[in-house]
Amino acid sequence: MKTILFALPGNEELARLLAERLGAELGEAALRHFPDGESYVRILSDVNGKKAVLACTLGRPDAKLLPLYFLSKVAKSLGAACTCLVAPYLAYMRQDKVFKEGEGITSKYFARLISGFADSLITVDPHLHRISNLDAVYDIPTEVVRAASIEFIKKFEKTALKKT
Numbered sequence: 785m786k787t788i789l790f791a792l793p794g795n796e797e798l799a800r801l802l803a804e805r806l807g808a809e810l811g812e813a814a815l816r817h818f819p820d821g822e823s824y825v826r827i828l829s830d831v832n833g834k835k836a837v838l839a840c841t842l843g844r845p846d847a848k849l850l851p852l853y854f855l856s857k858v859a860k861s862l863g864a865a866c867t868c869l870v871a872p873y874l875a876y877m878r879q880d881k882v883f884k885e886g887e888g889i890t891s892k893y894f895a896r897l898i899s900g901f902a903d904s905l906i907t908v909d910p911h912l913h914r915i916s917n918l919d920a921v922y923d924i925p926t927e928v929v930r931a932a933s934i935e936f937i938k939k940f941e942k943t944a945l946k947k948t
Contacts, residue, residue: 785835785865790827792840792852799839802870811836815851825854832863837870838902845875849897856901866903877911895921 787808791799793815803810811829818824836859840852856867876894879887895918898905904925910918918926 785833787835787837788829788831788864789837789839790855790859792838792848792855795839795841798841798870798872799837802837802839808837809834813855815855823851823854825851825858827855827858827862831859833865835866835868836864837868839870841873842871842875843873845894853901867901868904868906869898869902870906872908874905874907874910877915878913880914891915892921896923899923 787806788811789799789803789806789808790811790813799810802808809829811827811831813828814824814826816824836856838852838855838859840848842848852869856869859867876890879890880892881889899922902924904927905918905922906927906929907918908929909931910928912918915921918928
């Protein structure tokens with residue numbers, strides 16, 4: 785299955801690097817806001833039958849969530865076989881239990897929200913405190929990448945390139 789990568793604003797370099805590594809196509813989408821602040825999403829690339837990978841770090845997630853949701857839903861409506869969220873930073877993992885009366889377990893709520901529009905999730909070293917693994921809260925396949933392994937690859941590539 786062919787893969788097409790989409791970058792949400794601020795994630796263009798991540799998407800470009802992933803596309804290079806995977807030999808995948810970089811997708812084109814228009815993301816903007818209407819004057820009243822509502823999100824506008826339009827996919828300009830052919831996604832039919834492809835795996836749509838959405839690159840979006842979720843630091844400061846609230847403003848990113850609706851465009852991400854809409855991008856995933858639009859991709860599916862245009863025939864994407866599946867959507868995969870690549871989120872180097874995964875938000876809402878700290879509140880994994882009720883500490884004070886009146887709080888909610890937002891890590892579970894957020895996991896259900898993401899699981900409702902993404903078919904899989906890849907993230908880097910999430911804040912797992914009392915949750916043993918992401919499968920405990922996510923209803924979709926998840927993959928955790930260790931930052932140390934990424935750093936090793938970067939250093940190896942940098943060293944290897946100097947020798948050539």
